[in-house]
Amino acid sequence: MTELTTPGPANPPRSQWLDVWDQFKTHKGALIGGILFMVIVLAVYVGPWFWTIDPTLIDIRARNQAPSLAHPFGTDQLGRDMLARMMAGGATSVSVGITAMLLALFLGSFVGVLAGYFRRFDGPLMRLTDLFLALPLLPLLLVMMLLFREPLNAAFGPEQGIFILIVASIGITSWMPTARIVRGDVLALKEREFVLAARSIGTTNSKMITRHILPNVLSPIMVSATLGIATAIITESALSFLGLGFPPDFPTWGRLLFDATDYLQQYPERVFWPGMAISLTVLSVNYLGDGLRDALDPRIRGR
Amino acid sequence: MLTFTVRRLVLAVPTLLFISLVIFLLLELAPGDPMAQVPLTVPPEVKEKMREALGLGQPLHIRFWKWIVQFFWIEPQVLIDHYFGTGFSQGDLRVISWQTRSPVMDIVIQRIPQTLWVVGTAYVVAIIIALPIGIYSAYRQYSWFDQLGTFVSMVGFSVPPFFSGVLVIVIFSVQLGWFPSIYDTTHQVTDWDSFVVQLKQMIMPVMVLALQITAQLSRFMRASMLDNLNQDYVRTARAKGISEYMVVMVHVLRNSMIPVITVIALGIPAIFGGAIITEQVFKVNGIGQLLIGAIQANDLPMVQTLTFIFAVLIVLFNLIADVLYGVLDPRIRYD
Amino acid sequence: ERGSDGNVSIIYWQAPSILNPYLSSGTKDIESASLVIEPLGRYDETGALVPFLAESIPTIENGGVSEDLTSITWKLKEGLKWSDGSAVTSADVKFTADYCMHPEGGCAQLAKFEGVSSVDIVDDLTVKVTFSEPKPVPYGPFMGGQSPIIQAAQFADCLGPKAPECTEANFNPIGTGPFVVDEFKPNDVITMSANPNYRDPDKPAFATLTFKGGGDATAAGRAVMETGEYDYAWNLQLAPEVIAKMAEAGRGTPIAAFGTLVERIELNLTNPSPDLPEGERSTAKAPHPFLSDLKVRKALSMAIDRELLVEIGYGQAGRPTCNVVPAPELYASDNTDCIGQDIAGANALLDEAGVVDTDGDGIREKDGVPLKILYQTSTNAVRQDFQALIKQWWSEIGVETELRNISGSVFFGGDPGSPDTFQRFYADVEMYANNFDGTDPESYLAQRTCDKFPSPDTQWQGENINRYCDPAYDELVAELGRTGELEKRGEIAKKLNDMLTKDSYSMLPLVDRGRVSAHSNTLGGVILNVWDSELWNAADWYRLEGS
């Protein structure tokens, strides 16, 4: 005889994040990407604890050495250890990537949510977004560099100062796509009945945004986030190339790569390391983003 | 539709004015000096003289006004004169570059051909490559082709052009000697042989640029195709007994192209803006190189004009993309 | 034979933006223009004067320069023609002077005409330049690449404020040089062809010339030495090993020559401390707490290994120097005592001076002020390598160094509002390179007199960067101005040089920077000249046989 009562769903109740993790695990690329990214992050931040050579230490007798036990990645034209420089550079690049992304993300989500949620902010905020889109990145960066470098240097010291500046300039010039996407999603969400339902049970606007809107736009935000890290790292390296980024004595992957392209034929490994590091990071982060998007999208997760 | 377009056009005017003011102020506020490249052997008094000759002594608002007039009133007249042989702009002061002491616009116009040749071709090539890749990747989601496409496009996305550019130069120019490493902007295409020469010198910069654009576009195309492949109308089309090729290439593609086309349209200002790094690497000397050169030399009129042209293009293509969206998608009609 | 050797191509990694040296002082502009317009005389590769448009170089001996040193009379060669076929006359020469000396013109080469009171036409081929006071070296106007003769007819309407508007003339000047401009694309490329009216009927050997600009030194070097696309590449500021590697490819040869450009460290003799009120900071009112001590300065110099600096930064294109005036021979001091590095000696010197580490933090103190140095320079890879090295050496003598670099456009920009200009010198030491124009160092040495301090009163303009002030020095400079005899001038100049360097250590010359260019192995006749335009003898270039 057939059972007439409806059985409950097969899987037991469980936390949403476990679900996300389950879905994430099935995405092989994302898993590898995630692990790789973790390894890179560990290497650049924790690495210096184990590889204690000072990246700025000049050992003039050991110039331009090929990889060896003493210098696994070789040395540069002043005899500085490339491994140490790669780690120091990575710490900067990855920090720039992550912080610039966070800043862009924050700005983008903030503007996007405000514009999407509050009708009266929509027009002005979207015009603002247009304005920023129309402002060409390069001159803007340049001007910011020139304008704020000094006060920041004075307030935070030269390295922190320029770091803040670069992060801010990358962040400020790259939040617009996120804002647009988030706005679009919020506009669509606002039409969903659960928002109306929440309003009818007396949810205030701020609660509405934090409880209902934000969690539901998380997935596009996360994707922007992973893309943002990659773009920020690449933008930083492009800035170094144009001579607008960190000062030359301050290693970043972009700078190391740029400096090494002159020596492409003599010491190809010097190009290889930073080039590899940038590509790997971007790749891993992109795969991570792909996986996260799938994992965070309830439509896909629900399948 | 028409009202929408006109409305947006009219609204664009204050936006542009505001943008121009912001650009102007930003650049004016930036420290740095057009005299910085003058050798130290030139005495300061002489430098001061030169600075005055550039009109740097005047107050800000006067210069802004002057620039606005020159840009919006005189330059268009020059253009008209150029095409119709009239004499409206006779004797008017045009926007003069500090670096070359010649009208900014003339140089910009001079640079446009090579920029379009290289960056434009790259864009076209990228589109031609990216769309099929995106379509096929989506149709065969998670197949090895899709995986490979994803991987390659992400690598393409992650390699900075100053690296890939130098790499291809070392391989193809230095080691193999196939292509020139320096772009010859004076080269004229007159016959088949010279066309081959042009092709040769374009291949490397175009490929380096196209790699990046392809990477992004194909991802877009794939996502858009995926969205549409699961739609109900696809099932309806199949139920009609239409061949799979027609289903994908007619029904799905047409719908998927709508967002992609606007993305492509929004990318067009970047063509005119040039590809700064790639131009630099291959010495294409297009608009991008002009801009970075002007920035380095603190050639304010040039930087202002270029950035503003760029802003105009972005605003314009934003509008075009919106209108296009309405044209392509019958559901969206602005009124 | 003229035009028999086809095309020659030149690449400059800085692109020329104008072909009128009077409106631009950029080397790229002056040198590209030198193919088209020529001065009356040039300096050759040894720094000697050779006549170009002039019949001969006027001197006191041949009567061209007046005994009282207040005038010089130039005589043009006969039969000279502009490229448009018209004759070159003394009116053109006078016009050139009028053009540059116009009060509203903003002429970039005005300094060349300093002290000129009048330029008079004596006859069709003769002009006389009169100075308001005696000029021992009267070869400023019309001499060298910066001061070529322009055609009066072409520039007649371009005087004063109208100068920048004459785009056609500025981009395509009619000249007497071996080539004429076919097309000028600013900041990109110039195409030229042989001047049909060039004075030597057999020259130039090349029918056409391509002058490409832009990119970077690496690419330029590569294009000449590795791929062979270009025949001549200018100023390859590259790491020595990169150049060596390129030369291995066998298509081109790097060539080097030395001028007067000296990379140096300036020691601030005034106190740049931000604690001082504005107006006293980095001015004569506040002497530097420890750099005002000669022994400290000397110790800093002794700690530097200049040979290593050269090896790393310049290779073939540099040599260690202890002089601000390293050339020409007549003026160059034989001072070499700073070359060898002596850390121990420097430490001993400081100990002896009582500048010792009193609080055990590894940094010496003088009168309680720790030797912490802010070391600034412009942003440039080689300079940052230098900074890193020197910081390390100084740390070995108990001096702590903070490094800082500033974008060149700000550092050298001279903006009185910016705190970062090299003149303002809000740092303890700074590094840059400087040289003098032509072969005579008089005005260059005169920059270090007491009255040339940059200060708030002068809007921070002034050339005495390190605020060195010695009445004896000022006196000697004045004497140099009164001396016409070459031997004597040389002696005084050497003395002045030594006062600045080995006597006072107020500045630490590091490297005598030469210039490296490269030419294709098939290009003959290249003679690298650092005293004038590198392309000064392009008329003599030719294609080598068998290639």
Added chain:
Amino acid sequence: MLDQSIAQIRELRVEFQTKDGPVVGVEDVSFEICPGETVCIVGESGSGKSVSSLSLMRLVEFGGGEIVNGRLLFDRRDGGETDLAKADQDLMRHIRGNEIGMIFQEPMTALNPVFTVGRQLTEGLRVHKGMSRRQAEDRALDLLRQVRIPEPERRLKQYPHELSGGMRQRVVIAMAMACEPRLLIADEPTTALDVTIQAEILALMDRLKRETGTAVMFITHDMAVVAQMADRVVVMFRGNKVEEGTVEEIFENPQHDYTRSLLAAVPKLGEMRGKANPEPMKLMGVEGQNLQPIPGTDDEILKVRNLTTRFAVKGGFFRRTVAWVHAVEDISFSLNRGQTLSLVGESGCGKSTAGRSILRLVEPMSGQIELDGVDVMALDNPALRKARLDMQMIFQDPFASLNPQMQLLDQVAEPMRNYGIATGSELHDRVATLFDRVHLPRSFMRRYPHEMSGGQRQRIAIARALALNPKLIIADEAVSALDVSVQAQVLNLMMELQADLQLSFLFISHDMAVVERVSHHVGVMYLGRIVELGPRSRVFENPQHPYTQALMKAVPIADPHKRKSERDLNFKPIPSPIHLRGYRAAPSEYREVEPGHLILTTDSGY
């Protein structure tokens, strides 16, 4: 009978590969369809109806399904019998559209939005019949006439979004009929449509079937539709066929338990005839049901007078208001404590807007709303928020009205948190009690909406509405999206709550049968106005307004003997509610035909 069947499905088993392993879509189904016959497949959602039909078209493969077992014998037009399960896609392409036509559920999405109707209609013709463009267009025009679309010439050049839902569905039907297929598969062709349009479409299909002799495989979950259409019925339950027979057999003598419970759950129009008060439905397999009628009270809790809500249409260069959508126009009614007032009407007539206006979720333009003595229209924002304590809403789509990212516990607790009514363990207890109230196990509290079935989700929505102990609940199509059996359960639950808690419901629905079951009073809306208002029994038994009468006629009745024919039906399309600025809507005036039974006398637009 077997040898003349046009299609036979034998032991069909279809599986889907998902990440949790294979899912069986259809377990074991066999039936056949004869020429000229309509076979209805019924069963609740997820029972495998669509999968069976898609298998027959071999379209399941594109959705990731696989026919693992069974045969699909199809009698080709040229006489040969083919096993479609083994046919290759080339052959299938020839059969699809040509010999088997298919109509899909969602007319809104079944058409490609970027091609004109004409283009989509002619496509199949040109592929299968090798027609030229002209010929195909002529034929398309013919087809559009056959399905009785007004102005067929114009339609050809229009895009799908320019047509109404009913017209779109007609286009889809025309498309499926284009090549005169021998078998027509209709997968819930009317579920998304209004009753009036549904009636027309059903009649249309019936006529076409008769005229062309096509066999029809009709998929639906609506027993009333089955009664209208079917010759034979196949009942499916969780991937299996549980019963098969002629309509009469199935309706009059159902064998299987499931069929019986299904039939019991269907509210039949006219069932409540003669009863003054609503009473819960008798359900199969539920013990100890309280089937007492619910009388309610006479104590007025909600009074609405002259409520008008309009939406501005902006346009022109300055984006000024150029016109108004008159969504709700001058409606008045009142509702008593413990009673239910239903608003019925076609899609777009303003039911939802009326409901939302009362809660002031959309701002009304004018009118009075009085809730238990409180003048809702006069409240400022904080006071309004307070007032919403007394009135709550349940929305149509149980999935859309729950936040997919929140646990059920939090969703139900949210209103109490918002008003700070309870915290900590008290809150938890109250939520648990609410779960009990709506008959959900407490263990569900930590689940997410996507882990629940549709009926369970709607219970959560009800629990959430109950959390604040409201006096009034506005149920906006609260059961429309649910399967009949689930719908019956939810309706019963609502009535139970009403009886226990003296709740008042404003019940919004387009389903006349449901409305008849639950309401004390009924208001029929048309184009923003209430055209007829009165006690349920009077309005249903004695409809006076012509629109109400037409509506009643359109409702399919779950009785195979009461079929309707196309001729009975004659609906005008609803006129546009958009009027230019400056248009003055006339006030609504009513005539009392019986005590409390009002009829609109002024122009309603019908």
